């Protein structure tokens with residue numbers, strides 16, 4: 372399960388970093404044969420009006436929602452981004468505190484008043500629907516090629532008996548533009564390509580503002596943010612979950628944590644599906660009008676020296692309605708290092724994680740073996756390793 376999760380949430384440009392071989396290794400089947408074969412489109416599978424889904428989509432071990440009474444479930448915090456930058460000191464401080472508590476205790480929050488125009492968001496919603504409605508001949512031109520992650524696809528088929536998720540994805544690297552895949556990005560149909568470009572720039576601005584607020588409230592120096600992130604990199608993953616005749620037995624996306632720093636998710640459809648692990652319970656994150664769902668990824672947990680949490684989440688499906696989400700992943704630029712920010716390390720708070728170069732970080736992420744819950748656990752400095 373974990374190797375699949377890693378493929379799902381690496382969300383990076385790794386092959387651009389000269390790591391082609393590592394990616395291919397992660398796609399090898401257990402018997403060593405290369406299996407980067409194409410996985411069927413779930414949208415096409417779903418069209419066949421089956422009463423039962425093929426066995427490869429059946430997951431025997433789906434963790435149920437622990438709480439039977441939805442009204443008793445805790446609510447994911449909501450942050451007003453405009454208040455974070457308010458000229459009113461009290462308003463600003465109150466919102467920064469909320470941001471801190473949300474990032475520390477939840478690892479997730481919804482953001483309102485984020486400044487991205489509703490008209491642009493609506494164009495994106497329309498554009499992604501049209502993208503997934505393209506005829507198969509058109510989608511073929513935008514399909515993942517062997518050894519690559521960008522384009523349409525499900526995920527790499529690591530072995531014949533690996534369980535599959537009930538989702539089709541379209542993955543693109545958006546920023547910086549020179550990292551874009553030359554046969555995917557230019558071929559995205561217009562006007563969606565232009566809207567995607569604008570949306571990606573706007574969401575980058577939102578991510579940077581949130582990071583700025585977090586840095587202020589967690590006590591991280593501006594220089595550290597600059598040093599660790601540089602201009603940053605950004606990728607987008609559009610998730611399309613068709614209705615499913617056996618929703619209890621399949622999963623849209625397995626429980627995972629995101630591998631980058633910050634994820635800004637737009638729930639395109641007014642349909643529930645996203646759930647996050649909070650105090651041992653799966654808590655739904657219902658779509659909120661004009662909001663983004665933001666979560667902390669592994670990289671930000673490391674950078675904040677464990678102050679902020681990268682939390683497990685998953686996407687469930689239902690039998691009636693399709694669901695679409697657009698996840699935008701913002702992470703550090705390729706040049707830097709991933710490790711605790713120097714301003715958050717001191718005698719009182721020793722470094723909890725090792726520092727690695729960005730390529731080494733992602734290389735390790737990809738090649739990790741065995742039943743380790745999370746890659747960041749491998750980077751955790753054990754108490755006995757800490758030298759004062």
Ligand SMILES: O=C(O)CCC(=O)C(=O)O
Pocket residue numbers: 380608610624629636644645684685686695696698
């Ligand atoms: O569809 C969703 O709500 C979650 C998507 C997600 O977790 C991801 O793309 O990493």
Ligand SMILES: [Fe+2]
Pocket residue numbers: 380627628629634684
């Ligand atoms: Fe995710």
